[in-house]
Amino acid sequence: MEKKKKRLYMRTAILAVLAGLVMYTLYTNLTKESRGNLEAGDEAPDFVLKDVNGQTHQLSEYEGKGVFLNFWGTWCEPCKKEMPHMEKLAKEYEGQVEILAVNVGESDFQVKNFANQYGLTFPLALDTGKEVMDTYGVDPLPTTFMIKPDGTIDQIVIGGLVQEEQVRALFERVKPSS
Amino acid sequence: MFDLAGVSSVLLEAAFFLYLAATFLFGGAIRQKGLRDGEGLNRWGKLGIGVTLIGFAAQLCYFFTRWAAAGHAPVSNLFEFTTFFGMMIVGAFILIFFIYKTVVLGLFALPVAVIIIAYASMFPSEISPLIPALQSHWLAIHVTTAAAGQGILAISFISGMIYLVKNIDQTKSSKKTKWLEAVMFFIVCVVSFILVTTSFTLAEYKAEFNYIDKENKAAEQEFTLPALVGPNEGALLTEGKMEPLAEMPAFINAKKLNTVIWSLAGGIVLYALIRLVSRKRVAALLQPLVRNVSSDLLDEISYRSVLIGFPVFALGALIFAMIWAQIAWTRFWGWDPKEVWALITFLFYAAFLHLRLSKGWQGEKSAWLAVVGFGIIMFNLVAVNLVIAGLHSYA
C-alpha cells in the first residue's frame, strides 16, 4: 500500500504547513498590540543627548551603574509630582543609580525654568527631535525605564510615582550589587 | 465659445427620452405573435434597438462633451457616477442583445436605466472641479471599469427578475410572491423618491433649522422636503414651513431620514394605488409581458452576464481601486464601508458562480441570487454613499 502511505504523508505535510500559517496568522493578530515595543529583559537601546548645561550623556557610559531613565514634560502633572522624590533619591543613591531625565520636545527655556523651580540637580537631557522617545516607544508621559548595570531593562513603569517609597523601591532594584 | 456644458446637458436629456421611447418600442415588439424570443427580430424590435443605440450614442456624446467642459472624466460625484452607471446598463444590454436578440430584456432593462438616470438627477449636477484626492488618471480608469462591471451584472438582475416574474405562480399567495413583491415595492419607492423630490424642488421648498449636532455644537440644516422628522433640539427658522412630528437624536441625520421616510411613504401610497387599480400584484401585472421568452434563455443570460461581468467588476472595483488607494491614501485597503461593500459584492458573486458551476444551482435559485446580488450593488450605491457615511456624520 505504498501509494496510500505516500498520500497520507503528502496530506499531513500540506496540512502541517497550512496549520503553521494559520497559527502564525492568529499569533500575530493576538500579539499585534505589543509587537515592536520594548519589554523587560530587552537591551536598553543606546543613545546620546545633550543636557541643559550643554553636557553630553550617552547611555552606555552608565554601564556598571543602575539608571532611572525618565521621560517627562513640563506640562505633565504626574511628572511634577515625582520630581521631588527623584531629586531626593538621586542624592542618596549617587554613584550607584543615576537619573537621566529626558525632556520630550520642549525648549531650553522651559526645561531650565522647570529645573530652577523644582531645584533639580540631576541631568535633564533635551530630546528636541523626539528621536529617543520614538526609539523607546514612549507614549504617555511620564514613562520610566529602570535599567540594570548590565544595560538591560529591568522594568518599565508608566505613570507618575506618587510616593517616595515607590521610587525608592525602583532604585533598589537596579542598584549594582556590591 | 461653444457652450460644451450646455450641449452636454441637452444630450443627456435626449438620451433619457430616447431610452423611454425605446421601452415602448420593445413593448410593441413582444406583443408580436408568432416569434419566440431569440429567433429573430420583427419591425418593432428593430426599431427598439435602433432607438436604444441612438440614445446610447447621445449619452456617450454627453459623456465626452462634459469631459471636455470639465477637464476631467465626468465620474467625480454621485450624479456623474450614477448617470454613467445608467449608461453602462444600456451598454451591457446592447452587448447582450446582440448575442441573444431578446426584446423582452430591453423592455425591462431600459426602464431600469431610466429610473437610475432620473435618480441621479435628484443630486447636485453642476460641473465641479476635482479635489486633490481625485486628481489622478485613476479616477477615469477605476470608476469607469467598476461601473462597467456593475452594469453587466445589472443585466443578470434584470434577466433574473424576468425569470421570476415569468415562473413564480401568481394564482395564489406564497412566500415567493411576497418576496417578489417586496422587490417591486423597493423599485416603486425609488420612483416615489424621484417624484417627491422633483415636486418639492419645482416648488422650491426650503426650510432652515438650527440644531445641536452630535459633537454638541450648534449647526444649521436646510430641508428641501417638509420635515416629518427634525434634527436634535431643532428650531425651525423659516416661517410657515412644516414643524417636525418627531425629533431625532443627534447621531441620526434627520434630513436624510426624512427623505427616506418620504420615499417609503410615497412608495406605499404609489404601490397601494397600483394594487387597488389593477387588482393584481405588480409581478402578476407584468407576467403576461414575458410570455414569449424561454426561461432557459433567461437563465442563460443571467448566468452569462455574471460570468462576463464578474472579472470586469473585480478588475475595476477591487484591483484598480486598490492601486489608486495606495497612491492617494497611502494604503490599498482600509476597510472603509465603500471598500467593504465592494468586497461583499465580489464575494457574493464568487459564491454565485461556485453555486452555479459546482453545485448546479440553476433556474429559479440562480435568479433569486441575481436579484440579491444587485441589491448589494444598490446598497453600496445608495446606502453606503448617503446613509452610512451620512446618517451618522451629516455628509
Add this chain to the structure above:
Amino acid sequence: MGKVKCECGHINPNGTILCESCGRALTEKAKQEKIVDMRYEGSARRSQTYNKTIIDRVWNFFSSVKVGIWIIVLLLVAASFGTILPQEFYIPSNVPAETYYEDVYGTFGKIYYTIGFHDLYNSVWFSALVAALGVSLVIASLDRVVPLYRALKNQRVDRHESFMKKQRLFAEQEGTLPLSELEKVKEALAKKRYNVRIENGALLAEKNRFTRWGPYVNHIGLIIFLLGALLRSVPGMYIDELLWIREGETLQIPGTNGEYYVKNNGFTLENYKEGEDPEVFDEAINRVGTVAKNYQTDAVLYRDKNNELPGAEPKLTEVQADSIQVNQPMKFDQFAVYQTSFRQDEMKAMHFALTHKETGKEFGEIVVDLFNQQASYELGKGYKVELLGYYPDFDGFTEAGEPTSKSPLPNNPAFLFNMITPQTPDGEVSFAQIRNTMEPLGETTFKMAFKSLDTRDVSALTIRKDLTLPILAAGGIIFMIGVIQGSYWNHRRLWIREKNGRIYTAGHTNKNWHGLKREIHEVLEGTAIPEPEDRQKE
C-alpha cells in the same frame, strides 16, 4: 484498494469513476447513471476515496466546495457588520473608543464596542475566517487539479460507446462513417478553431482546454495575495508612521532608524477661485463654498551620516527635494512619503510691546518665539522684559496660584512677564494670555500689550514602507489572469465514432451549452452524422 485496470487496458488511479482513456464506467454507480457527472472528467477526486484518518477527514472538510461557499458567505456577512457603525480607525482621533461609541450611539454603541465590533477586521475570529478561506483554496484546488489534469491528458480519441451514451449531448443512428465524411467534418470543425484528431475511425474535436485551468490559476492568485497580506506582520516588511512637521522644521523620518530626515519648506493650501479657475466650475463653487484644489508640502529629504545613535547631532546631506501632493508621494529607498493632512495657522510667535498704561507710550517690542523662548529680552535704555514662565496651553491656576499648561502645543499661550524699566527697576509682574492680562502681584504701571501674531502651517505626512506590495500585485495579476482565462472561453469537445454499423455522436462543454449546441448544429448540418440531442431537461 489498488489501481483499477480498465477493459481497454489503461490503468487508472484508485477511485476513478470513468476510465481516463476510453471513458468506460468503472464504478457500479457510474454504470447505472443515465448522464454522468463530467465536472472532473470522472476522475478520482482524491478526497472522496480516502476518509479514514483524522488527516483525511480534515482534508475532506476543506476540500468541499460547499464548505468553501459557506466560508465565503460567512465572510461577507461578517464584513457587513463592520459597516453598521464607523470602525475605530475612522472615529475622531482625539477621543478614546471606550467612551465614544457609548456617548454617540447610546446602548447600541456600547454593545457594539463591548463585543469588539469596533475593530472587527483586525479581530482574531475575522482573521481566522480569512485563514480558513486560504486553507480551503489550497486544499480544494490541489484535490481537484491533479486528477483533472491526468484525465484530460490521458483521454483517448475513440471513447467507448458507454461513455458517449452517458453524455448530456448524445445521439446514435444506424449508418456507416466513411473517412471522407469524417474529413469533411474535420474541415468544418477546423474552421471553428477546433483541434481535431482522427484515430481508429473515431473523431475527437476539442478546443479551449486551457480554460479549464482558469479557476485553479485564479485560486493560486488569491493564495499568493493572502500570503502577501500575512507577510505584513514580519518585522521590517511594513512600516506605517505619521509625522507632523511644521513649516521650517527638519525632523527625523520615523521608521527609517534615524537614517533619513525631512524638512518642511512650506505647506500650501489652494482653493478653486471664481475668476481664476475655469468658469464652468463657478456654479459648483458657489453652492459648496470652498472646493480644495491642492494640498502640497514642499519637502527636502536629507540623509544623516551620523545616525548610529538616536539623539546624536545629525550631519545632513541633501538627497532630493520634492513637492508632496495628494496622489504624488515622495519616494526614496523603499519608502514613500504622502501628503495626508494638515493644520493651518498654528501659532509661532507673539509680538508684545512694553507699554506704559496711562500714557500708552510704547518702549519697545519683543517677539517671543513660542518654540524657542529667551529668558530675557533687552530693549535698551534700561528697559528689559524677563520671561518668568511660559505656558503653551494654559489651563488655569493651581490652588497655590501656579499657572499650568495641559500640553506642549501652543494652543492657548500664556506668559508670566517681569517688566524692568528705569521707573520700576525691581520689576513688575504681569501675566498675559490671549485677550486677557492679569496682575497677580498687584497693579502695575506697565503692561505687555499684544501687538501681533505669527503663524505657520503644520503638515501631516504619512511614511509608508510596504515590501509586501509586489507580492500582492503578483497575486492580483495572477488572479485576474485566472478569472479571465476561466470565464471568457468554453472547453468544448465533440466525439464521433462508428461501431458495428451504428454512428455515435456526443458533445460536452464545461459551460454555455446553448453555444455548443448551436456550433455543433452548424458543423453537422447537411452531413450524414446525427446531431447529438440534449438529454437533460430542466
